[in-house]
Amino acid sequence: xxxxxxxxxxxxxxxxxxxxxxxMALSISKERDLTLVxxxxxxxxxxxxxQREHPDVILLNYRKPDRGCVNIIRAMLEESPxxxxxxxxxxxxxxxxxxxxxxxxxxIIGKDCSIAEILGAIRxxxxxxxxxxxxxxxxx
Numbered sequence: 001x002x003x004x005x006x007x008x009x010x011x012x013x014x015x016x017x018x019x020x021x022x023x024m025a026l027s028i029s030k031e032r033d034l035t036l037v038x039x040x041x042x043x044x045x046x047x048x049x050x051q052r053e054h055p056d057v058i059l060l061n062y063r064k065p066d067r068g069c070v071n072i073i074r075a076m077l078e079e080s081p082x083x084x085x086x087x088x089x090x091x092x093x094x095x096x097x098x099x100x101x102x103x104x105x106x107x108i109i110g111k112d113c114s115i116a117e118i119l120g121a122i123r124x125x126x127x128x129x130x131x132x133x134x135x136x137x138x139x140x
Contacts, residue, residue, distance in 0.1 A: 008035040009126040012055040050079035061088040073103040107131030
């Protein structure tokens with residue numbers, strides 16, 4: 001019987017811009033403790049991937065995060081209630097951040113973060129930590 005904690009964290013990348021998911025997919029695939037189980041670029045893909053994979057962590061990257069994101073987060077967690085959602089957000093809109101967290105988002109990090117910081121946020125979210133911060137100013 002394999003030790004459960006030794007299993008890699010299963011990650012799905014949800015991204016409306018294929019470019020970012022390609023970069024993230026490459027980065028995640030190089031990490032021993034993370035494994036990419038799906039990429040979704042449309043809402044239909046998202047539902048399908050989540051029903052199939054029920055990943056540990058969903059990395060959500062929308063170019064224009066807005067109130068719609070909150071609905072997307074709720075819908076994703078309905079499909080896969082045990083997943084934790086980490087959102088890449090380009091705007092530091094505090095109301096949006098609060099609403100996203102209320103909707104069940106575990107982590108929100110700035111789009112200006114390095115790949116290493118994004119991977120770190122995925123790991124922390126997988127452990128159940130609330131991850132809110134951006135590349136420029138850290139709130140601990």
